[in-house]
Amino acid sequence: MELCKDFKTMCLNENRERITENIDLDFQENIPQYLDDIEKVIRCSTKGVVTNYELNQGKITIHGKVMIYLTYLNCDGVILSNTFEEEFSKPVNCNCQDEITSARICLNNKYCNFRLVNQRRIDIHTALGAVIWVYCKNNGSYMSNCENAFLRRCDIQCLNSRQSGISNIDFDETFTIANTDLPIKNIINTFCVCYVDDKKIIKDKMLVKLKVELSVLYSDNDNSLEKAYHSFSLSKIIDVDDCDEESNAFINARISNIYVKSKADSNNKLCEVEAVGNVAVDYQLMNAEDVEFVTDSYMCKYSTNLTKDRVMLKKSPVYYYNDRSDEITFDCDKSIIEVADLKASIVNTEVENSKLKISVKLSFLFFDDESQLCYCEEIKDIVFSLCDGDYDGEGVANLLSYDFVIKGTDKILLRVSYIYSAYLYKQEYVDYITDIEASEENSGVNLPQLTLYFADKNEDVWDIAKKFSTDMSLIMSENNLTSQIIQNKTVLIVPGM
Helix, strand or coil: CCCCEEEEECCEEEEEEEEEEEEEEEEEEECCCCCCCCCEEEEEEEEEEEEEEEECCCEEEEEEEEEEEEEEECCCCCEEEEEEEEEEEEEEECCCCCCEEEEEEEEEEEEEEEEEEECCEEEEEEEEEEEEEEEEEECCEEEEEECCCEEEEEEEEEEEEEEEEEEEEEEEEEEECCCCCCCEEEEEEEEEEEEEEEEEEECCEEEEEEEEEEEEEEEECCCCEEEEEEEEEEEEEEECCCCCCCCEEEEEEEEEEEEEEEEECCCCCEEEEEEEEEEEEEEEEEEEEEEEEEEEEEECCEEEEEEEEEEEEEEEEEEEEEEEEEEEEEECCCCCCEEEEEEEEEEEEEEECCEEEEEEEEEEEEECCCCCEEEEEEEEEEEEECCCCCCEEEEEEEEEEEEEEEECCCEEEEEEEEEEEEEEEEEEEEEEEEEEEEEEECCCCCCCCEEEEEECCCCEHHHHHHHCCCCHHHHHHHCCCCCCECCCCEEEEEECC
């Protein structure tokens, strides 16, 4: 029998794989000739950032940078510092057989160890943890209509990842210190944090506004430690295919590199600071979309052969967006007499079992009870439930502000204000019809015009209609049913066709 059928293309980005990968890196750094020898290391820390990635035949190659921050004492007890930048690439194999369309990569610093080889060379070993979400485009065809058959349609709202990527924004800022009577002698430490200030999405474009806060610790000509603050704004319009005003964007902004140096002002005094660097903007755009599938079909008086396929969907997504404040206590293995400089940042956000976990990193320089300058960094997690139940999800959090107090002699109480957004959903497989064919007519079937049927509780009228090769709407009309699901055991009149 000739059937009149219509088909559609699915066009869904499926999250096919979640990969965790460790990246171990070793670097050997030599102190520049213009700096004195190292007598004692105060701070040696690293920060890794993904700057780009490539997709090629089932493989993702991660490109990134590692910034190495070094603060140390020379033999005269003078505090000096230097920053090193190293690039790295890491190929990661994927199990996906289909073509990979995009990926989302979260990179976290796991640890950093160093060894002072001599007074001019330091070896650094750092470990980074990468979490990679792999997306493939499902362009499969599915049947949307068949005029000759009864169709069971299922309307499903699901979360679709429209696009993800990384964009870079350069900056070059110069500012003057507050006390120009005491010029800069040595820059000792730099802390820099980037906030997502605002975002706007229109058709195929996204405007991202960022706020960057810079803190520079330096010694003046009297060898006193001073601090200079500077904040500035950045913005960029990013071309993003397949996004619109209904899209929600999850954005992480990370300082991928920064170089800070002192500059002479118009009076030839080192009273200005120049900061040159780059921000890596990692983004993912998602939409809650309604998709209609045909999940079952039959024909009166004909046998049918159904061809089916299945797809994993993030069903019934719920969007959460709010601001929140929390307090976290960080421990230190030394007595904290005075904090010289401090930076807080959100380094990771995860959703698991309906709970949002936000990892906050605190880095600070302080004086101990022996008046020695020391460095400490620690990561603590904030965990709270978005709702009752057990749902999968994904989210992001962006820091708004923070302050701190010294609690006791060896603790920092950090107060953070942040804004978070997240999607919760249920991941389930959906079986759908890709095609239907009619076989020979069931001429031997001779059903009466009316049949009495003893229906069970929770039985579906669709299944009854399919069993008797009749129209479901006739059964519901004949029996004055308002629900497709039978509420209680009952006797139904089943009209024939």
